[in-house]
Amino acid sequence: MMNYTIFSFILIMWILIIIGGGFLVVLTSMISLEGYVKIGFLELYYASIAKAVIAIILIIIWIYILTKIKNWIFYKKIKT
Secondary structure (H helix, E strand, O other): OOOOHHHHHHHHHHHHHHHHHHHHHHHHHOOOOOOOOOOHHHHHHHHHHHHHHHHHHHHHHHHHHHHHHHHHHHHHHHHO
16 A cells, blocks of 8 residues: 555645635735825835735745644654
């Protein structure tokens, strides 16, 4: 019987990447500083910075989740 530990990790990784990418697109596409910041042409610049910061934070969270899942799967594999 073949062990599917690595395949399950890869499947979970791809599911998290797809969900995270969709969440990132939906979340960042709605960000607008119009009405909050009255600085003219720099509004788009600051909105882009906010979107980039949110994207980086979400990527760090996703990497953290994947690392925890990887450690849990392989720790369970080593333990048995």
